[in-house]
Amino acid sequence: MERINCEVRSNWKQKVEEIGFGFHTMDGAYWDETAYYQFSMDEVDVLEKATAELFERCLQAVQHVIDNKLYPLFQIDSKFIPLIETSWENDAPSIYGRFDFVYDGIHPPKMLEFNADTPTSLFEAGVVQWHWLEDLMPGYDQFNSIHEKLVAYWKYLIPYLNPGTLHFTCLKDNLEDLTTVEYLRDCAIQAGLTTEFIYLEEIGWNRYALAFSDEKEANITNIFKLYPWEWLVREEFGENLLIAPERTCWIEPAWKMLLSNKAILPILWQLFPHHPNLLAAYFDNTYLMNDYVKKPKLSREGENVSIFRQGQMIAGTSGSYGAEGYIIQEYSPLPLFDGNYPVIGSWVIGCEPAGIGIRETKTLITDNLSRFIPHVIE
């Protein structure tokens, strides 16, 4: 694994905007092609195997949580437990997830967390970095079969959906979220599905039909939402999710509430202690680790995360999370390449590893100021 500086395309903004990538610059550069990471095929195989292995372990962990009713550890409102259990028992459709790994090309990849419910950076990983490769190094390979796996998996899911249209939804006024959702819808259309887009704020509740409805007042029978379950359930329409839940198939399904919550990390460690791809994790610092990271169970974009070395805090972020409780995870420093700390985002589409995207920061905690860096296989 190497970080290699390179020339940017002179018309890179035009190039990425032509394919629909409008959020290349947010609070500073987000898409960054001044460098790329190069992996050997052996290293890619290691990442691919770790992703497949951890996904399997995560599913076993969900089963364990459900069998042992460990919901209080996740701070999940007990009203919504039947929704989680039913979606799990029915094997409700799921399309994707992204593991975040610490990886330096030498030691085994270690799982930092699993973004199982609302992962973003999908379009950058699946399309934008692929076009970059085609432009600059067309003879090279990339760990990236995200696009065709999305199309293939939507096709696979067709018999498992309710009859009718597949809706897609996200919040208004956010181009990053909208692009992610429209990319997923694009793939669904190519898979042969009939789709509609509706902003989350426009979803209706029909109190006669007891069903969610779209802007044309048709019942929503299937919907992909880029919106966290823990937010959905606490909002005004949250309890409506419990009324005739079979009428709407929500993707990602409700059981992803367990995997996207960092309470799953101590449970994984308890079930599979010393697994080579896991970091030690606990619900409190019972084992008096000196080097550890304290993470809120529901934190997003690195908010309210603190890193401790020798018991002293060396880095921390602010934010609005933490009331839900914290977990403690063994500290495994991100590797340093030319003053940059990369995190590998490894995608699962359906149940299979599908490729990676790399986000880089100058700080120890990967936050919303990270940059997306493309990669190649040597």
Place this chain on the structure above:
Amino acid sequence: MKKSKVVNLVLVAGLLTACSGHKEQKPNSRLFVRGDSASQYTRSPHTGMGHFFYFGPFGNYHPYYGYRHSGYESSGFSSKAGSAHISRGGFGSSGVHVGS
């Protein structure tokens, strides 16, 4: 080979054009979503102090609990009007961006 062979997009390329035009404004205030928009001005059942009238869209009278508000304040905001039996704006109040 790990690489995608073909990436064809039918929707996303049009996004930038679509997003560069009109941008809807979100109000700062919260919106009261009525519990029963079609309800009438209604007389309560007999109470210890006689009858009284209440306006159905904002509340209802329960024989045991007395008068109770129905509906809710929503900061999720829908710009669409439609049938009275469909309420909107009940999702979307927890954040402005989802990235993870």
